Amino acid sequence: MSEKGKYTTIHYQQYLGLDKLLSTQVLRSEELGDPAHEEMLFIITHQVYELWFKQIIHELQSVIAMFSEERLDESNLGNAIARLNRVERVLQLLIDQIGVMETMTPLDFLDFREYLFPASGFQSVQFRMVESLLGLPEVNRMTYHNTKYSSVFPEDQQKMLTQIYENGTLFDWVNKWLERTPFLRLEGFDFLDKYKEAVKKMLEKESRAIMASDYLTNKEKEKRLEMVGGTDSYFKSILSREHYDDLVKDGKKRMSYDATLAALFINLYRDEPILQLPFQLLTNLIDIDDLMTTWRSRHAQMVLRMLGNKVGTGGSSGHEYLAETAKKHRIFTDFHSISTLLISRSELPKLPPEIKKKLSYYFTQT
């Protein structure tokens, strides 16, 4: 830009496009000659949602761009985390905003509801983009009245949605980034072997302690030993590549075996300098998933309160459908499941000094 260029001045009103922005609240009840006070809230609430969706899309696309590089630029990791933190804060606003919508009573909604037919939040392509960018698999997506979700969108929007999956979602790229982690195969430290050993030792110690306890009754001992046995089988099955790959084939896991081990490693040794930001990032994904779920549940509640057992605008079955998506449209549960594999710090294989050095800052090692 020329140095001069920037000295064109601009006014707040013009900068934010307020003339346009504030002319988009067209009350349909008014147009149809029967103005309803509460329709303004309905429109503005939805418009605010759409603005925030645009913001979320902006952030997710930028984070995906970082992760889709052959090698993630280290100096970007902080930014990626900051942007996902922002997405979380926006999602929290979107949840809180449901409370604003709920200040409209069911009777008020009836004053204009019929004029909206068949418009429905189901037709928000931006919300669908958010889900897709995060990585909700098309196959998991619930159909609604046996209509495929995508068919509600015009062709160009459908293309755009398909493109998101072709470019790779956030889930895909994080999975690949984890798979590339070199720390699992460092010279002089075979993480998987050491970990299996530690798990075995821990469970044996646990069993011995149960047997030796003076406080437990025999029946309690039995029950506790059974639990230890269950834990043992669980660890064995997950830590075996063959078995894990079967879970993936059966659709019970989406994260790959290698990515799972990497995520486990990061969770266990998160205090090593090079792992602190990756650990934050994995936490972001769990947070975002939980926030999306809470939003869906709250949305389902609002629809129940507003419509009772009636069908939603657009004919959607409303409450039940939305409540189901809260259960089934989850994206990062494999990251939640890592918790099942953790063992306590006191049982953890110690990292050898040369490994710790590698995971540290250059400055402090020279």
Next chain:
Amino acid sequence: MSEKGKYTTIHYQQYLGLDKLLSTQVLRSEELGDPAHEEMLFIITHQVYELWFKQIIHELQSVIAMFSEERLDESNLGNAIARLNRVERVLQLLIDQIGVMETMTPLDFLDFREYLFPASGFQSVQFRMVESLLGLPEVNRMTYHNTKYSSVFPEDQQKMLTQIYENGTLFDWVNKWLERTPFLRLEGFDFLDKYKEAVKKMLEKESRAIMASDYLTNKEKEKRLEMVGGTDSYFKSILSREHYDDLVKDGKKRMSYDATLAALFINLYRDEPILQLPFQLLTNLIDIDDLMTTWRSRHAQMVLRMLGNKVGTGGSSGHEYLAETAKKHRIFTDFHSISTLLISRSELPKLPPEIKKKLSYYFTQT
């Protein structure tokens, strides 16, 4: 009190019992010789929950006391609403507080988790009291590992819990209060008759409009007419005492037929002075139910994040159990369902002047 009495002075520390209060954080990890920093958060978070539960119980008991009088003192209605509003705000805090607990990582939890066996939030008698005071029916309560929930409590606590049901829950007393509503049978205005008529007229008009539409295809008309038919059947079935009572017998409804009609009347004519506070109160009950549900969902999420697929402290199956309670431990859904019966203001039977007068303030009518 003697006038003198109040001039004994008191200090902040003594007034709040801080010596006692701040000595109850006994870290078990420390007692067992293996101090874990994060256990403090675990204890304090739970203690804050218990303090707020005590507050909620205090408010619910006082509101139940008001409603269990033969005739609700009008001057109490504002207080009842204010106290339920307070309960809502406390519940919102309890939901937000889960985010504080989630700052503890799963790995941190492992540092002291085993020392807690078999303590479990499941053993909180105050939480159970909150559920019972609100009116969660014992029969709806999920069993856990086939153990009846109540059996985890010592006998005196069980007695106290039984007593709550014997005294009548908030649900029970509100139901009775609604049943007593005199407005449904006012001389010169038979609400039920008028309402059935209005529904009929509305549906006929709807059908005619669909038939006459130039915009709808024949297929769309058919689908729309079918929906109108469904609505018709629904109204008929609910507005018939016989059919409604069958729903109650089958456990599909808990609110009585008369109470339902009263709640419907209040929702429809909420702007009449005498109905404005009752309308607020009904909204409170829906809000509280939704907040409890959100708390349960968030709690379930937290447990998933913390334990993955592991069983909780106390051996509870954790995530799945809690997620199920969010669906099944609902108390006031019959109040949500009133929405299904609403018709729009323009279709509503007008109240005759003498009825409006009765529903108004004495001052403005004389």
Next chain:
Amino acid sequence: MSEKGKYTTIHYQQYLGLDKLLSTQVLRSEELGDPAHEEMLFIITHQVYELWFKQIIHELQSVIAMFSEERLDESNLGNAIARLNRVERVLQLLIDQIGVMETMTPLDFLDFREYLFPASGFQSVQFRMVESLLGLPEVNRMTYHNTKYSSVFPEDQQKMLTQIYENGTLFDWVNKWLERTPFLRLEGFDFLDKYKEAVKKMLEKESRAIMASDYLTNKEKEKRLEMVGGTDSYFKSILSREHYDDLVKDGKKRMSYDATLAALFINLYRDEPILQLPFQLLTNLIDIDDLMTTWRSRHAQMVLRMLGNKVGTGGSSGHEYLAETAKKHRIFTDFHSISTLLISRSELPKLPPEIKKKLSYYFTQT
């Protein structure tokens, strides 16, 4: 509307004007050839503010319309309160939203800040409208760099702002509504006389109790008696019309003497049926004032964090100016001050039965 009319159908995208709405995010940094990722957040956050301002204006105008009728329609009071409750929830969102803006770091802001010159939030006419509709007096409004606030707006906007004051603000209309309250002069009950008497009795009792106390030292007694004396003078001065009117002339009070007494009456006897909603409404005004103040404080904090001691876009002195408005742009402090005049329930003059009857519902008195 013709019955047919409503069967024109509409799509979500079209209903919300999404094509227009989502095309108003024009990054100036991009236009000037130097795209800054974070400008999107800056634009969208401000646009969301403007959408919510529009909602708040919509609600305030409707409430003012209700109160500016010669006699407030009783059936509107519930609606007025519901709409002010909604304004509160929106304001809470606006406060929380500052946290989203703060996810942008000061360094990020520098990437595009210079391109915005001299646009400034100061130029938001809608925010100014919110302040004016609530009743911020023009004379109290802080000038900024000696520029009158209003001069930043084009003529048509200035006219609109002037019009708001000419039509009367929410403060004005509530003040008038309170002045009309008939309850202060009811036959057989002179509130002011009775109240002065009760205050006197209370203070005498207080003094006696202090003198008689065995627990207080002489010095403490003296100090306490002095406080009682101060309270006495305060009550006398406020409860005298002459003195009160002087405070109004000096700009120390804005609410009129009669309105103040009415507000006092409502606060004291809020449990009488006819006063319960008025009491809620007065609380709404205090809540809204506090939320506006919190928003201003948080805004000031954000500017400090973002710019340090630099001047804001548009050349505003930023932090200090905003922090000052939090102190000086208060609107309903006279309603906060009512608390100073309250005496405890046990000292309160009892309402005679015929007065209580008048304040009750017609139905329950006949």
Next chain:
Amino acid sequence: MSEKGKYTTIHYQQYLGLDKLLSTQVLRSEELGDPAHEEMLFIITHQVYELWFKQIIHELQSVIAMFSEERLDESNLGNAIARLNRVERVLQLLIDQIGVMETMTPLDFLDFREYLFPASGFQSVQFRMVESLLGLPEVNRMTYHNTKYSSVFPEDQQKMLTQIYENGTLFDWVNKWLERTPFLRLEGFDFLDKYKEAVKKMLEKESRAIMASDYLTNKEKEKRLEMVGGTDSYFKSILSREHYDDLVKDGKKRMSYDATLAALFINLYRDEPILQLPFQLLTNLIDIDDLMTTWRSRHAQMVLRMLGNKVGTGGSSGHEYLAETAKKHRIFTDFHSISTLLISRSELPKLPPEIKKKLSYYFTQT
């Protein structure tokens, strides 16, 4: 601990000390024979505050312990940040909790207020500890009725408070940690020189652009050039050690010159791996300061609403005093001020490759 030890079992009720905890709500109004429903809320709210204060103290002490080591263990930085994040979330709860307290009306408070004399939140030693641990200097602390704050505490508590300052506050230790930063004096890169140069170049470019602008009037150019001049002087004065040290002597700055430069460096080059966590930590301190300020403002508002112009329990002047502390009891404003010194990324001196290498991870550089 012996392996057996941990198999002593524990019950929820016993673990949380509930018998004790739930017996500390002693309503003074009840003791004095005049039970007030609302006193329960008053007690419980304050007790919850005290529990959370204990949690905050627990976290601050642990973070101070990390920073007071001769060299901060890198693997602790993530934990320090996590704990300060937690403190932020707790503070947010404490702010939201004020809304719960505000559900008590001023009239309700009068039912028991006189019984509390002279207890006051002013006597909370834990709150004072929080302020002191963060680093509020004793000299900045406002006196109240000319009473030194500390004199309200018994001797042992005063000793404990003094000890906090002697051990060093969070402010002190972070200041020292910043002073030790080696990055300002790295071989081949004199940050301060380069930075002064960049500032000079930026301001010259700015002046040229203003002069050359076709859009600005002469008067506007003059005003803009004047602003550039002001910025120049500001930078010069802060970036000079002598002048800066004078500011410290005059009590206008508390952070040392070296620490300020280090904080500036971290803010500017925060994307370098070794600086990402330090940048997060500096942001935490700003966040905590802002949250404390918001809490103080909200607290002041609540007191105004509750007492109007009356003095608080304990005789504190209430609203005004608290509002003043919101302005004067700030701790980390020097960290906010760093923003004033930032220049935009495009003007920033590039780090030479060997410096970038040093600021990176060992693993990625070998």
